[in-house]
Amino acid sequence: MQVETTVNGKAMSADVEPRTLLVHYLRDELELTGTNVGCDTSSCGACTVHIDGESVKSCTMLAAQARGAEITTIEGMASADGTLHPMQAAFMECHGLQCGYCTPGMVMAASSLLKENPNPTEQEVREGLEGNLCRCTGYHNIVKSVLTAAGGA
Amino acid sequence: MIPASFDYVEAENADAAIAALTEHGDEAKLMAGGHSLIPLMKFRLTTPQVVVDIGRINDLSYINDGGDHIAIGALTRHMAVETSDVLKAQAPILAHVASHVGDPSVRHRGTLGGSLAHGDPASDLPAAILALNATLVAKGPNGQREISASDFFTGFLETALASDEMLTEIRVPKVPDAGWSYQKFNRRAQDWAIVGVAAVSNGSTNVAMVNMGHTPLRSAAVEAALAGGASAADAAAVAAEGLTPPEDLNGDAEYRSHLARVLVGRALGEAMS
Structure with a gap:
């Protein structure tokens, strides 16, 4: 089936099987490999992208379900001139990553969180990121990054 | 993990979804957000021949x-x-x-x-x-x-x-003035409840439990005890009576029965105060 979407502002289309997961549509068909597959069971959040502005785990969504949607991946966060998204800049400034595998999903989940709650407490950041796991256990600086991006730290 | 192959049908409204179910019978499955169905399909625990997407109605x-x-x-x-x-x-x-x-x-x-x-x-x-x-x-x-x-x-x-x-x-x-409580016991963020208890107190008190049987259930024993004038503590003591809780890595039946008594006690304490 043909699945047409808008990804990072550009019209995209690919012919995929109905069972194709959104994360494979992005990685294998559109070659946007910034979105990682982690647990593949909607627990770890490594595959988080935005669908119409909201964080979603792309391993638990069919590409078919995204037909017509506006999708943003980590590749679409920085400006065209290379200026980092404020969340990316905060992760860099606060050393909010170690191995980096969870980072694209963390940035996507955290930026969605700040849209819904622009001035979260530390506790709200921790609860808001409960669906994203960092196996380096680098949570301290991840939370610091999100609070910095929110202007609260 | 990739689900087994299926035919994808998008329903534009409820009538179209029901027509698809009528046509395909047990071979079809409705998909709303897909967050329960897709994991089951990825594990091949279910293999519907037809997935009817109702998520955009x-x-x-x-x-x-x-x-x-x-x-x-x-x-x-x-x-x-x-x-x-x-x-x-x-x-x-x-x-x-x-x-x-x-x-x-x-x-x-x-x-x-x-x-x-x-x-x-x-x-x-x-x-x-x-x-x-x-x-x-x-x-x-x-x-x-x-x-x-x-x-x-x-x-x-x-x-x-x-x-x-x-x-x-x-x-x-509408129960704007009812007392209520939800007591969810789990070990990690985003996990299912090992046992969960909900209570709504609005004159009489309703008590429901999850993961204490093969379905979510109303607690007949607790509600009967309360209706008969028992104290919250006495009603909580019968929370596991007549139930056969599941056993898994998180706990055996005795552990869940204990949790049910404790959590019903806490839920009643909060909802009935």
Whole structure:
């Protein structure tokens, strides 16, 4: 089936099987490999992208379900001139990553969180990121990054 | 993990979805947000021949004042339930319990109707629906019917919905002044409840439990004890009577029975104070 979407502002289309997961549509068909597959069971959040502005785990969504949607991946966060998204800049400034595998999903989940709650407490950041796991256990600086991006730290 | 192959049908409205169910029978499965169904399909625990996508039927996503109740469209997402000012005022336990489902990214996609129709004995929302004594509206080829929440969950991942019926609306009574509590016991963020207990006290007290049997259930023993004048502590002591809780890595039946007694005690303490 043909699945047409808008990804990072550009019209995209690919012919995929109905069972194709959104994360494979992005990685294998559109070659946007910034979105990682982690647990593949909607627990770890490594595959988080935005669908119409909201964080979603792309391993638990069919590409078919995204037909017509506006999708943003980590590749679409920085400006065209290379200026980092404020969340990316905060992760860099606060050393909010170690191995980096969870980072694209963390940035996507955290930026969605700040849209819904622009001035979260530390506790709200921790609860808001409960669906994203960092196996380096680098949570301290991840939370610091999100609070910095929110202007609260 | 990739699901087994299936034919994909997108339904534009409830009637189209029911027509697809009527045509394909047991081989078809409705998909709302897909956050219960897709994991099962990836593990090949279910292999529907036809997936009917109802996720974009926007006119079944609403939270409306229905007079003596709040009417919630079956395709309303958990995040909308959690953040609804109407529900926070009129049935606050439901908004609160919705905030316990999965994590925010899951709640952006998962729907109230999808979660209930999945019939998972461990999921959170059935506890609130049972304790609120909600009414579920199902639509089929011959029209619609109302199902009481206490008649809805019939077995492990089984509900009273016929194979050609679709859950379209959930009606929750307005209980702005009721006492309420949801006690979810789990070890990690975003996990299912090892045991969960919901209580709504509005004159009489309704108590529901999840992961204490093969369905989410109303606690007949606790409610009977309370109706007979027992104290909250005495009623909590019978919380596990007559139940056969599941056994898994999180706990055996005796551990869950203990949890049920403790959590019912806490829930009654909060709801009846």
